[in-house]
């Protein structure tokens with residue numbers, strides 16, 4: 001059985017045609033999948049369904065062996081904007097999902113500090129968001145999404161606002177951190193290059209449906225040098241051609 005099983009899911013906002021229109025998608029534990037598609041095709045809505053933030057009108061979303069009914073500690077999120085609390089330190093921002101449930105223990109603090117360290121922010125735990133760069137704020141948001149050690153991580157264009165170099169660094173940090181923890185990741189992006197670099201699989205969404213998908217057989221761990229190789233660029237060209245076909 002799949003770790004995350006999206007079965008024939010349909011979702012419609014009131015008064016509109018279905019935005020998610022019969023999606024089937026299956027992920028095994030520890031896999032990293034990218035969801036790619038043009039603006040407005042339904043990617044964020046599908047991610048919100050997978051998070052339990054929206055309920056499908058028909059179909060099922062099964063996480064491990066239970067139907068997903070509501071958001072919970074089994075799912076971590078990160079969205080495009082880091083949305084940190086400016087009056088909290090980086091460390092307290094990372095601990096926020098814990099603080100909302102109970103008083104953080106020394107073990108929680110140690111885990112949050114370890115995440116900050118893994119993400120290259122060891123010296124910034126006491127800094128406030130306004131004292132951090134955009135890339136550093138995104139790292140804090142990523143650590144916050146991981147602090148409860150969710151087995152499933154849902155990411156919605158988390159690096160879209162960053163410059164290319166910072167983005168590439170964060171992609172490597174994300175891959176390493178999730179590999180070390182065995183986290184299963186569903187990652188929404190517009191960027192073909194990003195999807196090929198990160199994904200074990202890519203799903204292409206168009207008008208609420210998955211219209212194409214690819215298994216990316218590049219070696220793991222990914223290295224920046226792979227971006228210049230023939231295999232990488234061949235995958236990018238194939239995905240690009242499918243996106244061009246799905247323009248209508």
Ligand SMILES: Nc1ncnc2c1ncn2[C@@H]1O[C@H](COP(=O)(O)OP(=O)(O)OP(=O)(O)O)[C@@H](O)[C@H]1O
Nearest residue numbers: 013014016019037038039040041042043044045046
């Ligand atoms: N709360 C809402 N109420 C009504 N319609 C909505 C709502 N949220 C999204 N939509 C519509 O549903 C469609 C899909 O939106 P969604 O945000 O899922 O697309 P997306 O693929 O993530 O787009 P983008 O890449 O631009 O973020 C769009 O046409 C959007 O206008």
